[in-house]
Amino acid sequence: MNSVPIPITPQGLQIACSACNLRELCMPVGLSDDELERVDSLIGTRRKVPRGMPLYLSGESFTSLFAIRTGFFKTEVVSEDGREQVTGFQMAGELMGLDGIGTGQHNCDARALEDSEVCVIPFNRLSELSREIDTLQHHFHKVMSREIVRDQAVMMLLGTMRAEERLAAFLVNLSQRFSSRGYSATEFNLRMTREEIGSYLGLKLETVSRGLSRMQDEGLLTVSNKNIRIHKLDELKRAMSPRC
Amino acid sequence: MNSVPIPITPQGLQIACSACNLRELCMPVGLSDDELERVDSLIGTRRKVPRGMPLYLSGESFTSLFAIRTGFFKTEVVSEDGREQVTGFQMAGELMGLDGIGTGQHNCDARALEDSEVCVIPFNRLSELSREIDTLQHHFHKVMSREIVRDQAVMMLLGTMRAEERLAAFLVNLSQRFSSRGYSATEFNLRMTREEIGSYLGLKLETVSRGLSRMQDEGLLTVSNKNIRIHKLDELKRAMSPRC
DNA sequence: CGGGGCGTTGAGAGGAGTCAACTCAGGTGG
DNA sequence: CCACCTGAGTTGACTCCTCTCAACGCCCCG
Numbered sequence: 001m002n003s004v005p006i007p008i009t010p011q012g013l014q015i016a017c018s019a020c021n022l023r024e025l026c027m028p029v030g031l032s033d034d035e036l037e038r039v040d041s042l043i044g045t046r047r048k049v050p051r052g053m054p055l056y057l058s059g060e061s062f063t064s065l066f067a068i069r070t071g072f073f074k075t076e077v078v079s080e081d082g083r084e085q086v087t088g089f090q091m092a093g094e095l096m097g098l099d100g101i102g103t104g105q106h107n108c109d110a111r112a113l114e115d116s117e118v119c120v121i122p123f124n125r126l127s128e129l130s131r132e133i134d135t136l137q138h139h140f141h142k143v144m145s146r147e148i149v150r151d152q153a154v155m156m157l158l159g160t161m162r163a164e165e166r167l168a169a170f171l172v173n174l175s176q177r178f179s180s181r182g183y184s185a186t187e188f189n190l191r192m193t194r195e196e197i198g199s200y201l202g203l204k205l206e207t208v209s210r211g212l213s214r215m216q217d218e219g220l221l222t223v224s225n226k227n228i229r230i231h232k233l234d235e236l237k238r239a240m241s242p243r244c
Numbered sequence: 245m246n247s248v249p250i251p252i253t254p255q256g257l258q259i260a261c262s263a264c265n266l267r268e269l270c271m272p273v274g275l276s277d278d279e280l281e282r283v284d285s286l287i288g289t290r291r292k293v294p295r296g297m298p299l300y301l302s303g304e305s306f307t308s309l310f311a312i313r314t315g316f317f318k319t320e321v322v323s324e325d326g327r328e329q330v331t332g333f334q335m336a337g338e339l340m341g342l343d344g345i346g347t348g349q350h351n352c353d354a355r356a357l358e359d360s361e362v363c364v365i366p367f368n369r370l371s372e373l374s375r376e377i378d379t380l381q382h383h384f385h386k387v388m389s390r391e392i393v394r395d396q397a398v399m400m401l402l403g404t405m406r407a408e409e410r411l412a413a414f415l416v417n418l419s420q421r422f423s424s425r426g427y428s429a430t431e432f433n434l435r436m437t438r439e440e441i442g443s444y445l446g447l448k449l450e451t452v453s454r455g456l457s458r459m460q461d462e463g464l465l466t467v468s469n470k471n472i473r474i475h476k477l478d479e480l481k482r483a484m485s486p487r488c
Numbered sequence: 489c490g491g492g493g494c495g496t497t498g499a500g501a502g503g504a505g506t507c508a509a510c511t512c513a514g515g516t517g518g
Numbered sequence: 519c520c521a522c523c524t525g526a527g528t529t530g531a532c533t534c535c536t537c538t539c540a541a542c543g544c545c546c547c548g
Contacts, residue, residue: 077396081485083399099396101389108396127382131375138371144388145345151395152321152343152352156329159401159446163504194527200401204505209528225513225527241325325528407536438495450535453496468493 015069016040017119025093025181026067028139035133042126043119049073055096055110055118062100064120068092071116072191075099076199077108086200089113089192090149091177098147113191158202161240166201167211168239171221175230186230215239259313260284261363265461269337269425271309272383278348279377286370287363293317298355299340299362306344307443308364312336316435320443321352330444332394333436335421340472341367342391357435405484410445411455412483415465419474430474458484 018036031039046069049055055066058078073090087108090096100106101123130137145203157166179185190197194205201208212223220236222229230236261271262280275283293299299310302322317334331352334340344350345367366396374381401410423429434441438449445452458466464480466473474480 076323077400079400079404083400083404085396085403087396087399098389102386102393107393127378127385131378131381133374135370137375141371141388142346144385144392146316146347148345148388148391148395149346149351151392151399152329152331154399155331155395155402156321156323156327158399159329159443160323160327181354193525199403205527206506206529207504210504213528437493449495450497451536452539454536457496 006242008119013034017043017198019071022067022093023038026095028135030135031133035135038129038133038212039136042121042129043067044122044125047120049112049116049118051112051114052202053113055116056100056106057109058106060106062097062104062106062123064122065095065097065126066110066118066120068096069117069119070117072113073110074113074196074200075108075110084193084199086196087150087154089174089200092181095147098144113196162242163201163203163207164211164214165240165242166203167208167215168236170197170201171230172233172237172240175233175236177229179180184214186233187230190226190228259296261287264313266311266337267312270339272379274379275377279379280375281376283380286365286373287311288366288369289364291362293356293360293362295356295358295360297356299356299360300344301353302350304350306341306348306350306367309341309370310354310362310364312338312340313361313363315362316357317354317360318357318436318444319352319354320441328443330436330440332398333418333444336425337386339391342388357440359475377449406486407445407451408449408455408458409484409486410447411441411452411459412480414441414445415472415474416477416481416484419424419477419480430477432472434470434472 017023017040020027027039047055047066049071054155055073068090070092073096074086075088075090075096077085077087079085090110096110096118097106099108126136126140132138157169161169174190175185176187192200194208198205198208199205203211212221215221215236216223220230220232220239222231261267261284264271271283291299293315299317312334314336317340318330319332319334319340321329322330323329333356340354341350343352353356370380370384374384394438401413405413418432418434419429422432436444438452441447442449442452447455451481456465459465459480464474464476464483466475
């Protein structure tokens, strides 16, 4: 096996959803104590996924969603003719596996980019519970809908932006997500390779590398391998728009 | 107003969901008579949307989903800096508006490409009912999930394919969707302009035009304005893959 | 009949891809 | 501890695909 189920132990209970510091990110607000307890009971197990290992692979049967507790993932689609497309990078508090509901099989690979841990959410239990708790149902629908909106934003990026605009948008997006999790908005480590960034942005790795170098030359940021320090976040945001 | 609500009249009842010829496309199977009746009651009104008119616009508050009864739509996202991206083309039996659930506001424009008619599905009624009818709940989740998978396929197209591959993929996709609705798989009329195709595929309209001309020169198909006749569907499918 | 939207085609420009050489960091094993 | 090796990243030179700009034709409609 590529990962280890962790049964909830007495110790484990201290990180029940109701006590999880990621609660605002992946749980609905406004639940009663009773409801909160039942939602807690949703999470049967947690699972550690070491760096480089898959959380699930395309074609595997779908039974659960996964909420990231710690770590960093990528999701990747591989087509029949061998093309690979990274469809997203996921971090703490985000949900993975929604693509599997439609067919009952996962439709992409999810791989840990660093040692990670996820909460396993059995989908049929979630379905049951969301029939009983309106708030949970609505929350789940919102999460799925936001996923659709996010994908549409990526389509916009891939369809209309040039290389450096895509790169700027990518970095600004990462910056915001780190920031909203309490990390620095201006300094962070990329967990993915240039090639993975390129795949996500519809570019070749050399183009990604050149783009970063160029931004460094312009004083927008400093790149040192995977470490990024953004000096002019406002200019970086402007660089997302044409004619700059 | 850009469209006209149509209250269900005695005549209207004959096209209740349970009797709709698109039933397999947009309704769950395996409902009991009682359940069927309740799902029928979901559809409060229908709405005609003349060609060119919006079904909804970005920023409008979200209250309902829409199932297409007849006609053809495009959905389009406009970014702050003025970029436009067609995110999809929708035809009979397909659902629109899922992007609005997350924020409570529509996040794209939906516009009729020909005179169309949609069933209005009040979202809070759908939510209620899907709490009572498992089958309906699961069906709705599947529909949302498939939307995500579809969007990922578009990301793959935009991220990895060259112009003519995209065009081939687009035509094959249309062909299959027409075919599954009982229309010809090899002859159909495009409802959208070259520019709209280009926006969807991340290409300029000239590139779309050239691509179609080239395919015609190669004998794959015949183009006459918006009319497409595919002569070699199998070769067109091969043209979706690299090195042809 | 004239005009505007849509589509086609050509010529030239430019941005990203391709190919290749080189550097660097990290991990492994002698 | 150092030599080695591998994968990741950078950079340069060149190619080529798509975009840009422009001219022109077609069709529909006022």
